Amino acid sequence: MKESKEARVMDKEGIKRILRRVSHEIVEKNQGVDNLAVIGIKSRGAFLAERIAENLEKIEGKKVPVGAIDITLYRDDLTEVAEQPVVHSTEVGFDITGMKIVLVDDVLFTGRTVRCALDELIDFGRPANIQLAVLIDRGHRELPIRPDYVGKNLPTGRDEMIEVRIVEVDSDEEVVLVKNSGEKKK
């Protein structure tokens, strides 16, 4: 067993406050929520997207369409990943053509997941624009991708990991920084 140390960097309240702030930023930048939809990247991003949509409704009093996409089939490393990918359904129940899409994920790291999500989204239609909201930006980009809304910038080492835990998936709600001593993460 590899040794690992955990440090909590955000708690439940912290996540809530950040999502509230990000939601306000989305409203501000788009001057409201007209013609706007929120789409989360499965699995955790999808739940964060739902919460952001709830916030937007509270702020503006209008319902915002929410979707979720599963990027498994668009990955460029399918044959290299250690764990076996499972295909989940993508749920985008509205036509995204002409809409402003806020793409939501929990952690922004290499940018490869976002690349997959962009490719997939464009197969669904031609949105007016796509914006990116992430809870944590941990750096180490391998592609020219930048977020429009960042919950928290968290500079990390390559051998560290960020784990976002949310109640819907992990029965807990926090962000932790995991340090692996010895073993390197690829």
Add this chain to the structure above:
Amino acid sequence: MKKTEPLKWTKKHLLGIEDLSGDEITMILDQAEGFREVLARPIPKVPTLRGKTIANLFCEPSTRTRASFELAAKRLSADTLNITVSSSSFLKGETLKDTARNIEAMQTDMIVIRHSCPGAPHFLAECVKGSVINAGDGPHEHPTQALLDVMTMRQKLGRIKGLNVSIIGDIAHSRVARSNILALTRLGANVTICGPKTMIPAEIEKTGVRVTYKLEEALAKADAVNVLRIQLERQKKGVFPSIREYIKGFGIDKEKLARYAGKKMLILHPGPINRGVELSQDAADSEHSVILNQVTNGVAVRMAVLFLVSQIKGSGKNFK
């Protein structure tokens, strides 16, 4: 929302349902549901198998299965190569092994094979490097057909465990029946088979199915009825005396279905239908029929199989 399954797919080939556990069958069906969603998208295509080449080697006639495998591959962005016996060097006497190895030398990753000889896919799996998928081998197995049948039943009825499923027709010569019996019993369905005595293999009860020679008994409690195609060419071999007699005893028509009106009883058929033989015109198009759902599910199931098999390291020349 589904949790990640702990089960890992480990099969490089799909040669038959006999090699699969109930959990593995369920895994394919769950994945296939994800692919059904892909098929409903505005652009029903994903880049997953880009750069892979899949050869369809069909040494027996087929419309549905071949079209379905080809579409499944294309929806996953794989390139396909279709070889049918009537236009290939088989006619010049080339052996199956030579043909397959030559196809593989052209840098293909997977071979989908249909052959009249039971065990042909198993033989091929030993002599090529890539993955082999059985698209029907003689009277032995037709695994993807059974998977799409089970998927259709699960979709329409919500479960497989505890369902009463009847399979009607020429059980002895049917690969569809064999694969269906294996898949259904492994998932906990109660299977009844029904047909003329000459079409029921001896000791079939040992596979865990119930046998009846009366159609009414097979229909009575059935949640789903899988009607097999009567291979008319076999009549010459004396398996049944006349088609008229078969229709009388085992053909399903509107009159025989009348008492099940309003009841949820599915009718499946692997195709091609002999309309007026095993299914009458109106029975084939009745409220019970899910035959076209089967065909749609077929593409999704085959996408799931191609996807899962391609995840295995060493399943093709492109894999590290």
